[in-house]
Amino acid sequence: MDWILTRLAAARREGKAFGITSVCSAHSLVLRAAIRRAVHDGGPVLIEATCNQVNHLGGYTGMTPEDFIRFAERIAAEEGLDRSQMIFGGDHLGPNPWRKEKPEAALEKAEAMVEAYVRAGFSKIHLDASMGCAGEPAALDDRTIAERAARLAQISERAAKASGVPLPLYILGTEVPVPGGADHALEELRPTAADAARSTIAIHREIFSRAGLEDAFSRVIAFVVQPGVEFGSENVIGYRPELATELTALLDEEPQFVFEAHSTDYQTRDALTRLVQDGFPILKVGPGLTFALREAAYALDMIASEMVAGYGDRPLAAAMEALMLAAPGDWQAHYHGDETALRLQRRYSYSDRIRYYWNRPEADKAFERLLGALRGKTIPETLLHQYLPQLSAAEVGDPETILIAAVDRVLADYQSACGTAT
Known part of the structure; x- marks a missing residue:
């Protein structure tokens, strides 16, 4: 079913935009609801695990990537959903769970986590090295982020080839919302500037090419940017399409990609529809569920x-x-x-x-x-x-x-x- 993800950009260009819900949860009843809906609608289900929930050390759920897939597959079998209708994604895969450690130690753990995800059968891999580790600024520069993402992509590619699973599809980006929402009240949020997104794509393309990862970069389907949506503890910032027009126009220059929208929780149905139409067809939701x-x-x-x-x-x-x-x-x-x-x-x-x-x-x-x-x-x-x-x-x-x-x-x-x- 990965073909659905690779069709997103072309469908938008053809004026036939569609989207896919990314269910980011490890709760059995949430997964059962998503799987039951997939059975009812006859479509696929995209289930994502985050680096904090699930990793090679267990995460806060106590599950490794292999455990998580088996867990979701058991629910699917009970609900009558064929395994071929399931897409598994790894979200925010990078040093985030270990950002209080020194960069090299955190990155080594991130490498082991990415390898475990790919070997387990996760085919959509979001590489997120946007956060600083011990002794570093909270927000890193684009070049450092891209270099670390390329390092993790090398591990991912090797793991896929060694284990005989299909080569992964990738999500990249540097302006990545904090996993799980903001930790303060929000008043206004501006979308990523088009020039900033353009630069991010160019830097990743350059660094992946220099690392011999042109083939991996050809399987990048989306970049994470800020469309201007977020939720905090007590309020939600709704999508305002008029603020994102320059950003979404960038997709006409970069026909390989769409944008992935994080933190879409609590958006209205109309706002979600407009996000899909504007070029944010991967709608991630977790806390809202x-x-x-x-x-x-x-x-x-x-x-x-x-x-x-x-x-x-x-x-x-x-x-x-x-x-x-x-x-x-x-x-x-x-x-x-x-x-x-x-x-x-x-x-x-x-x-x-x-x-x-x-x-x-x-x-x-x-x-x-x-x-x-x-x-x-x-x-x-x-x-x-x-x-x-x-x-x-x-x-x-x-x-x-x-x-x-x-x-x-x-x-x-x-x-x-x-x-x-x-």
Whole structure:
């Protein structure tokens, strides 16, 4: 199914633009929702793992790249999706998880991670060396970033040839949004300047050629730029097409490429549609999906508190709050304010840092208790209307069905925006 990715640029030039949703999550119910939608629509599913979630050392999920693919394949088999309909991507593959280490040490770990991704069967590889490591500026210059990306591409190419998997498709770029969204309130965001994007492409082309990576560069399908969309803890910056016209016009000069849009979470259906039409057909979404899942789970937590004797007062929310307070490392640097503000952000932030905690044993136990409390029970219509008013009659069922439906409502906007591959 990789042909869909290689068709994106040509389809835009032909006036037949289509897109593809990049599902960036390791949560089983999010993946199940995405896979179930692919079965329903008869199309492919692009599933991406990030460097922090999944890497050769386990990441915060505890999964290696090979583990992750097997995990997603098991869900696909249960849902009846053929493996040939699945595309796996590696997101932000570079030194980001080890940026507090010296550059060489961080890059050596990044090399091992990239090799593990390619050998496992990830065919869409986003090489992201944009962040500084210990002793370096937070933002590196284009040339340094491109040199490090070429170094990682060398490893990727060798790994593919050694393991007999297809040679990867690549995503490059230097103006890469922070994984998982901004860590502060946002007021305005300007798209990448066209001249800056033009220079980034030229520098990568030069450095890849000098490294003997012309063939790899021919498989670069997109560059990551800032289209002017982002979300912070408490607000979202929507897409403004009129601000990105010079940037998108650059694609007419560079017919090999499209742009990949990161942080499209919480954009409207109309904004997503316009992003695809304007040249940003790879729409990455992650926290927006787990936010929808958490929102529905907390609604069910309140429903169970109301109707199930002995369940208690919102024990799922209480368990997650206790977890986040006991291990604040995954949210503390991202949330700001007084104690009330911090508590609200821990529970309800658009950044959804709570997603880092769902795989912990205490969270799993509380989640399973919620599902067990509601399985086999009929939730009164009036109670559903109180806590899940957006739920349609077709989405009412067991708690897993309700949770998947909440995620699918988000995915439906992306599918509508992406249209049909041509």
